Amino acid sequence: MNIYALSSGRGPSGIAIIRLSGDKAIEIAKIITKKTNLKSRQINFCKFFNPKNNKMIDEGILLLFPAPNSFTGQNIAEFHIHGSNAVIKEFLNVLALQKNSRLADPGEFTKLAFQNNKVDLVEAESIGDLINAETEMQRQQALKMIQGNASQHYNNLREKLIKSLAHVEAKIDFGEEDISQNVIQNAKKEILEVYQEIKEILEDQKVGEKIREGFKVSIVGQVNAGKSSLLNLLSKREAAIVSEEEGTTRDVIETYLDIGGYPVILSDTAGIREAKNEVERKGISLAISKSINSDLNIVMIDNTTDKVEKKILDIINSNSIVVLNKSDITNNKSTKYNEIGAILISVKQNKNIDNLIKAIKEKLNKKFINNGNILVTRQRHRDKLKACLNEIEKFQRKNTSKEIELAAEDLRMATRHLASIIGRVDVEEILGSIFKDFCIGK
Incomplete structure (x- = not known):
């Protein structure tokens, strides 16, 4: 399915941008421009036509971004046209008549980018925050989150827990004779470091949310x-x-x-x-x-x-x-x-x-003032970090000599909570609530 939407604000305006994403996006662009020699990642100055009656809609600029190197991971065509309401309306009507094409849902372009591994969930949320930013501080925070610093930090913590979990599971598989008890002690030390780091992240006076x-x-x-x-x-x-x-x-x-x-x-x-x-x-x-x-x-x-x-x-x-x-x-x-x-x-x-x-x-x-390393900008992040701490605390309370299988499951759940922050697991149920607040063209 090809999706399209007005990505710029409603007219009248000097310029309007209509975005089209999908397998057939470039083919549709060729039909509307009546050109077959369109260049990718270069400016194409074109006239745009209604294929149904061959009447010109407008003239402007066309940009093509072939898959997979595009924002959504699909073929993308961006039509830069004059921003009158009449031109915009006619152009959208023409796109609606193309085979397997429909108007995009709010945030659907960014949702596709997430599903095609172009951005993680924290970065996707931050794109929405940047669009809605009204102050300089909000703009700066959203940009920092989009750059992936928080995502990388969460991923590093998760990898430390996975490494520790691997050592615990090795103990389960190979037993006392083959795996030294020091391995478990080192794993516990690393898990404690992760625990303390997450607690420090949460002691932030909720500045990111504020x-x-x-x-x-x-x-x-x-x-x-x-x-x-x-x-x-x-x-x-x-x-x-x-x-x-x-x-x-x-x-x-x-x-x-x-x-x-x-x-x-x-x-x-x-x-x-x-x-x-x-x-x-x-x-x-x-x-x-x-x-x-x-x-x-x-x-x-x-x-x-x-x-x-x-x-x-x-x-x-x-x-x-x-x-x-x-x-x-x-x-x-x-x-x-x-x-x-x-x-x-x-x-x-x-x-x-x-x-x-x-x-x-x-x-x-x-x-x-100390907002240079903000990692938590939503209650969802905070809830998952707290859930991770809870699972680590359950692990710490267990006797790893007698309850090592249960302790391993606690660690496994802790890693899943961290992974769900950046969208690695179990996120389908929250995608709708995240992307519904986006504008249609993003």
């Missing part, structure tokens, strides 16, 4: 302190309702931001005080819960008031930035916040907001 999904930053604090106004200012749109009336915000309002390359999910929450009714009580409960689960809290305090709720003060810690708003009314910062480095701002006058943004970046940078 870069991919966004750091959770919550604006919490007093009622009518300017929390919603700050959210609107930072997001540069009216994301939250702003009112002079206290307690306007009842639910959590979220917006996605790029703050200096950091992907941030910024949340506006209800003001914290003694609730006046059940609805407000639930809103305050949500605000406190949000602050507990956040990577960073911006604690907003009205600089014109002296009294601050104890529940608000309890939120202030190393994972928070204290912001004193309304410096346009009074510019005298309370001395009790000097030790915690409170920032005096005016949301109304957009004053000192740059210092707040700088503080947010510094907090995130300090907490998550």
Whole structure:
């Protein structure tokens, strides 16, 4: 079956790229161009025709990538055409009429690349992450994963376990007389090293997932302190309702931001005080819960008031930035916040907001800076690594003199969990969930 799709964004645009992959891709390209002398891996300037009526669709560039040296491992034709919706629609209609051709499913080109051993599963996932990257940090992380550093690391760990498993199985096959007990002891030592390395990988504060999904930053604090106004200012749109009336915000309002390359999910929450009714009580409960689960809290305090709720003060810690708003009314910062480095701002006058943004970046940078060797970017990776650790722990608890066959099975399962991260075994059931989030043309 040949599959095709628009790989660039929807028109109108200057250029659109339509990708065709399959055994007959090059033959179909020859039919549409009415040319038989097309060159592979070179630019072919062509006119494209509808074979049904011989009318010209457009003219543009054709690139051919014969199998197996292509992204999917199949023959690929890429048609670079003018990006008007009319041209795109007609071209796709023509491809639909070709024998054994259909529109590709989301992520199907990358799925073919995985199935034809052009990329492993971690690299395939990272291609999707790169396509969806919205910040510089997300782009950098996705590129590092595509280059295969993580995959190679997982494979090295797996090979160490396989080597140790081979020694254990040799002991089973040849017994005490032919295999020295030192072989088992050396195998145990190597397995322990793998175990400790995986534990170290997992002690990463989930930084890979946070870069991919966004750091959770919550604006919490007093009622009518300017929390919603700050959210609107930072997001540069009216994301939250702003009112002079206290307690306007009842639910959590979220917006996605790029703050200096950091992907941030910024949340506006209800003001914290003694609730006046059940609805407000639930809103305050949500605000406190949000602050507990956040990577960073911006604690907003009205600089014109002296009294601050104890529940608000309890939120202030190393994972928070204290912001004193309304410096346009009074510019005298309370001395009790000097030790915690409170920032005096005016949301109304957009004053000192740059210092707040700088503080947010510094907090995130300090907490998550060690991302040079990120290996875990998805919960799937984390779950498999934990399952591997669990099997190694089962192996370590066994008496290898009496339960060596069972110990070998524990090691075998540990290697399978590592292999499934990069797609070596048992991945068919998860392929659909991975590739469904891709765009159609990838």
